Every structure is written in C-alpha cells, then in structure tokens.
Amino acid sequence: MGAGLSFRPRIRPRERLSRFSSIRIGGPVGAVVSVSSAAEMEEVFSLKCRGEMPGPLVFVGRGSNILFPDQGFEGTLVRLEPAALSSPLRWTENGEVYVEAGYPLPALAREASRRGVGGFEFLSGIPGTVGGASVMNAGAGGRDFASLCKSVTVMSPSGLVTTVPAEQMGFGYRTSRLSLSGSHFRRPASSGDPLDGSVVLGALLAGRPGSPEECQALLLRHLEYRKKTQPLEEPSLGSVFRNPSGGPPGYTAGRLIEEAGLKGTCRGGIMVSPRHANFFVNTGTGCERDFRELLEYVSLRVRERWGIVLEPEVRVWNA
Numbered sequence: 035m036g037a038g039l040s041f042r043p044r045i046r047p048r049e050r051l052s053r054f055s056s057i058r059i060g061g062p063v064g065a066v067v068s069v070s071s072a073a074e075m076e077e078v079f080s081l082k083c084r085g086e087m088p089g090p091l092v093f094v095g096r097g098s099n100i101l102f103p104d105q106g107f108e109g110t111l112v113r114l115e116p117a118a119l120s121s122p123l124r125w126t127e128n129g130e131v132y133v134e135a136g137y138p139l140p141a142l143a144r145e146a147s148r149r150g151v152g153g154f155e156f157l158s159g160i161p162g163t164v165g166g167a168s169v170m171n172a173g174a175g176g177r178d179f180a181s182l183c184k185s186v187t188v189m190s191p192s193g194l195v196t197t198v199p200a201e202q203m204g205f206g207y208r209t210s211r212l213s214l215s216g217s218h219f220r221r222p223a224s225s226g227d228p229l230d231g232s233v234v235l236g237a238l239l240a241g242r243p244g245s246p247e248e249c250q251a252l253l254l255r256h257l258e259y260r261k262k263t264q265p266l267e268e269p270s271l272g273s274v275f276r277n278p279s280g281g282p283p284g285y286t287a288g289r290l291i292e293e294a295g296l297k298g299t300c301r302g303g304i305m306v307s308p309r310h311a312n313f314f315v316n317t318g319t320g321c322e323r324d325f326r327e328l329l330e331y332v333s334l335r336v337r338e339r340w341g342i343v344l345e346p347e348v349r350v351w352n353a
C-alpha cells in the first residue's frame with residue numbers, strides 16, 4: 035500500500051452488504067469505508083479507537099468468499115481497494131513483486147504473464163484480491179497462494195506494521211493464521227494469535243522465469259477450463275465445501291455432491307449449480323437463510339450417501 039498517502043478515508047453510512055458480496059447476499063451495515071493506503075488504514079483504526087466509526091471492523095476484498103448475514107451488522111465494512119494514485123505493483127529485477135492487498139488476482143495474473151513471470155497463471159480465474167488470497171490461501175489446479183508468497187505485510191489495530199515471512203503465515207489447504215483469527219466467521223476456537231484483528235496491507239510474491247507466450251497460453255487454458263466447468267455468469271461464492279481428505283480416491287466435494295444426485299437442488303433462491311455441484315448460485319432472490327439451509331441439506335445428504343462430513347470452504351458468518 036502507498037505508505038506516503040494520507041487522505042481521509044471515504045466513509046459511507048448505512049450501506050447494504052449485498053453490494054459488496056459476489057453472491058449478492060447481506061443486509062444493512064453500519065458503514066462502509068474504502069481504503070487504499072497504509073495511512074488511510076491507520077486512520078480507520080484510530081477513528082474506530084476514538085469511537086468515531088462503528089465497530090467492529092470487518093475487512094473485505096471482493097467479498098467473493100464471504101456469506102454475509104441477512105440481518106446485517108452494526109459495524110464497519112473496510113473494503114481494501116487498489117490505490118488510484120500510486121502503483122499497486124512494485125516489481126524487482128529478480129521477478130519478485132510487492133502487491134497491495136486490494137489488487138485483483140486476475141489483473142495480477144495478466145500482468146505477470148505479460149512480463150513473462152511464470153507461476154501466477156492459476157490466479158487468473160479467482161475473482162478475489164491479494165488480501166483475500168493471503169487470508170484464504172487461494173488456489174486452483176494444484177497451485178496455491180503460498181507457493182508464490184515470500185511474506186505478507188500486516189497492520190495491527192494499534193497501527194503497527196509487520197512483515198510476516200511466508201513460513202510463519204501458517205498456510206494450509208485454504209487456510210492461514212489469518213483465516214483462523216477474526217471472530218465474525220465460523221471457525222475453530224481463537225488461538226489468541228498476535229495477528230488477531232490485523233489487516234493485510236500487501237504481499238511480496240515471487241514467480242519463476244518464463245516467456246510471455248508460454249505464460250499467456252497457460253493463463254488462457256486456466257480461463258477456458260473454468261468457463262467450461264463453472265457457472266461464472268451467475269452470482270456465487272466459488273466452491274462452497276472443501277475437498278475432503280477421506281472418501282473414494284479422486285472424489286472432490288463437487289463429485290460427491292453430484293453423485294448424491296443434488297445438482298439443481300434449491301432452497302429458496304439458492305441452487306446447487308447444474309454446471310458445477312460445489313457451486314451454489316443465487317437465482318435472484320437468494321438470501322443467507324436459503325444458503326445455510328441448502329448447505330445443511332447438502333451436507334446431510336452427502337453424509338448419508340458417502341459417510342463423509344463436508345466442511346464449508348466459504349466464510350460463514352457466526353450466527
């Protein structure tokens with residue numbers, strides 16, 4: 035993030051969370067603030083501390099992995115966005131790049147490919163930000179964010195900026211230390227991690243040498259595969275469930291759901307996508323309650339059919 039910029043962040047009161055969610059679900063929120071520099075983030079923490087901004091603070095990138103609550107919440111949604119006045123990407127000569135938290139993953143993949151820096155292509159179809167990917171360890175096609183990450187820079191609620199080496203980020207399958215912190219989402223009990231409440235400001239990433247032609251060809255293959263297999267034109271949160279470790283070899287969560295005969299199953303306005311069984315899509319009027327009911331129903335039917343307990347990959351708000 036552009037550390038030198040110190041504009042007062044723009045605060046919008048009484049917004050709806052659905053506007054900030056890729057599945058277009060979520061009720062009223064106390065305020066939304068857009069942040070695109072470390073200085074703005076520091077100001078947000080200090081406004082919150084002085085009681086001039088409704089708390090709690092919830093950080094969000096593109097909201098492409100969060101199921102927001104229908105009843106909304108009284109706090110502030112802090113939306114990380116790419117800086118308009120400084121470069122959100124800083125390349126070094128050896129192919130490393132520092133990327134600000136609000137920068138979109140597909141744009142990062144395109145930029146790396148254009149430069150002939152390999153390894154970023156799998157990010158091209160993941161509609162989130164670098165901040166969200168640092169928290170979720172986003173991945174696809176056998177690659178994940180951890181495989182690119184050298185370090186993640188975070189700011190604590192007291193304004194302290196720390197660079198955390200990748201080895202200390204606790205990256206696992208779609209998890210990190212940061213996904214286990216933050217009390218708004220269903221998750222394992224808090225570990226009292228010193229990173230609790232911190233926001234990601236950016237990440238230092240490293241690819242491998244390649245050629246622009248090879249990188250772009252691979253990037254296009256990733257995108258074409260997604261277009262063929264995923265309902266990209268409909269509002270969703272991507273994969274709902276994590277792939278289970280038990281179960282028949284090669285069976286993903288999607289295959290377990292599909293072979294349990296659940297494609298096309300609906301609860302209210304939320305449907306198991308007929309294109310990809312691990313995607314739930316909003317057919318227009320879907321809400322959090324519909325999503326939760328479908329999630330419970332699909333979990334139950336998969337458990338009955340396969341004896342496997344599916345765990346959500348999406349960030350489900352604490353009821």
Ligand SMILES: Cc1cc2nc3c(=O)[nH]c(=O)nc-3n(C[C@H](O)[C@H](O)[C@H](O)COP(=O)(O)OP(=O)(O)OC[C@H]3O[C@@H](n4cnc5c(N)ncnc54)[C@H](O)[C@@H]3O)c2cc1C
Pocket residue numbers: 056092093094095096097098099100114135136159160161162163164165166167168169170171172173174208212213216219232233234235266270271272273349
């Ligand atoms: C069509 C579609 C396809 C998808 N495909 C994939 C895929 O192939 N692989 C995959 O892994 N995921 C996939 N996803 C899910 C999602 O895009 C990823 O999890 C992505 O990394 C989330 O990024 P985001 O910026 O939208 O994060 P959000 O959904 O906004 O947030 C996710 C979590 O990160 C936290 N967070 C976000 N930014 C910050 C920050 N700066 N500081 C601190 N905390 C923060 C949020 O509080 C939340 O806990 C897909 C989603 C969709 C809709």
